[in-house]
Amino acid sequence: MAQLRDREPTLKSLGIVVRLITFDSPSMARTYSSGTGVEWPLLLDENAGLYQQYGMGKADAWTLYNPVALARYLYLILTGTRPGRPGKDLSQLGGDVLTDPQGFIRFHHACRTPLDRPRVEDLIEIVRESG
Amino acid sequence: MALPSQKAIPFELPDSEGKKHRLEDFFGNWQLLVFHRHLG
Numbered sequence: 001m002a003q004l005r006d007r008e009p010t011l012k013s014l015g016i017v018v019r020l021i022t023f024d025s026p027s028m029a030r031t032y033s034s035g036t037g038v039e040w041p042l043l044l045d046e047n048a049g050l051y052q053q054y055g056m057g058k059a060d061a062w063t064l065y066n067p068v069a070l071a072r073y074l075y076l077i078l079t080g081t082r083p084g085r086p087g088k089d090l091s092q093l094g095g096d097v098l099t100d101p102q103g104f105i106r107f108h109h110a111c112r113t114p115l116d117r118p119r120v121e122d123l124i125e126i127v128r129e130s131g
Numbered sequence: 132m133a134l135p136s137q138k139a140i141p142f143e144l145p146d147s148e149g150k151k152h153r154l155e156d157f158f159g160n161w162q163l164l165v166f167h168r169h170l171g
Contacts (some may be wrong), residue, residue, distance in 0.1 A: 004165065019152065021144070024170045029147040040165075043144040043152050053140050058165050063168040094166040099139040101159050108135055114168055126150040127161050 005038070007120045014127050016098075022087055023048040048092060055110045058091040062115050072115065098123055100130065 004011075004018065011018060018040045022029055029042045045051060063069070096118055098107035107126055109118045139162075143153045153161075 001167075011163070015163065017157045018165060018167045019157075020167060022167045024169055025168075026147040040158065041146050041152055043142075043146055044149055045144055046141075050142050050144070051166055051167050054164075054166065088169065090169060092168060094168045096166065097139065097164040099154075099162045099164070101161060102138075103139050103154065103158055105135050105137050105139050106161075112138045114150065123163065 001036075001038070003117075003120045007124065010124060011120075012123065016123075016127060019043055021045050021050065023051060023092060048089075051092065051095075054095060054097055054108065056095045057094050057110055057112070059087075059093050059114060060091070066089060069114070096123070098126060106130070 018060050019044045020038065021044075022042060023031070024032075025046070026044060029044060033042055033122040048056075054106050064102075077095070095113065096107070096112040096116075097105060097109075100106050107118070107123060111117060134151055141150055141154050145151055
């Protein structure tokens with residue numbers, strides 16, 4: 001998300017509309033929006049139906065709690081990132097879908113681990129290359 | 132599952148204030164749908 005916010009001016013200049021989607025509750029969404037100051041709309045897909053339609057998977061216990069992941073969580077805590085309240089489903093993974101102005105999917109990424117996200121630069125490149 | 136070059140999946144989802152958002156609201160623009168993990 002930080003990477004995305006850093007490139008917000010570029011995304012805006014290219015006419016890319018960002019919409020965030022969560023399966024968490026409305027109250028958690030409000031807390032998230034006010035706590036982070038994110039201005040993009042946060043849409044609620046509480047039964048994760050759109051997640052499933054786009055093939056966003058679930059992480060197994062090893063993926064969530066392997067030594068590398070635990071070390072990463074510890075690093076985040078030690079460097080000042082406070083863990084929040086767990087949401088509804090810790091295993092649900094995210095992903096990204098980029099659609100063109102005609103409504104066709106130009107990029108689809110279903111995360112394989114909690115830290116697996118596409119590079120924002122790659123998404124920007126797809127839009128730039130399309131002219 | 133929808134794949135690149137296929138038509139995006141239509142949706143109508145509310146935000147936390149109850150306002151409805153649809154895929155077609157921003158036809159004419161590129162759209163990036165960012166599916167979050169849990170928000171905690």
